Amino acid sequence: MAKMIVMYDQPKDVEGFEQYYHEVHIPLVEKVPNIKGAKVQRVLQAMNTTEKLYLIAELEFENPAVLSQSLATPEFQEVQRDLANIMKYLNKPPVVVIVD
Structure with a gap:
């Protein structure tokens, strides 16, 4: 199993972030192939941190190879491009980690 974990800090515009994230960003993520589970x-x-964490998203894949294949798809590239749109609601980019 492999996971991509995305950690968002407190948005500067919570209402705008919530609306955009759930109505636009999540539907883009749902198109990425090979996702086994999402939270x-x-x-x-x-x-033990000064970060003001707000939201954590986890995408689960069969294994690291499948995750890597999925990251190379046009669907995931669209998710990556959407980061520019979601940034208007955030103070800084989300932290992304990949774990096995």
Whole structure:
């Protein structure tokens, strides 16, 4: 199994972020091939950090090779391009990690 984890800080425009994220960004992500599972969780509390984490999204794939293949697809490239649109609601880009 492999996961892509995306961590968003507190948005500068919470209402705009929520609307855009759920109505535009998530539908783009849902088109990415080979996703086995997905979760979006609101952060209630973060410890041992000064980051003001707001939201964490997890995308699960069969294995690292499948994840890599999915990242190379036109569908994922569209998700990447959409980051420019979502940035108007954020103070800084989300942190993205890939784990196995």
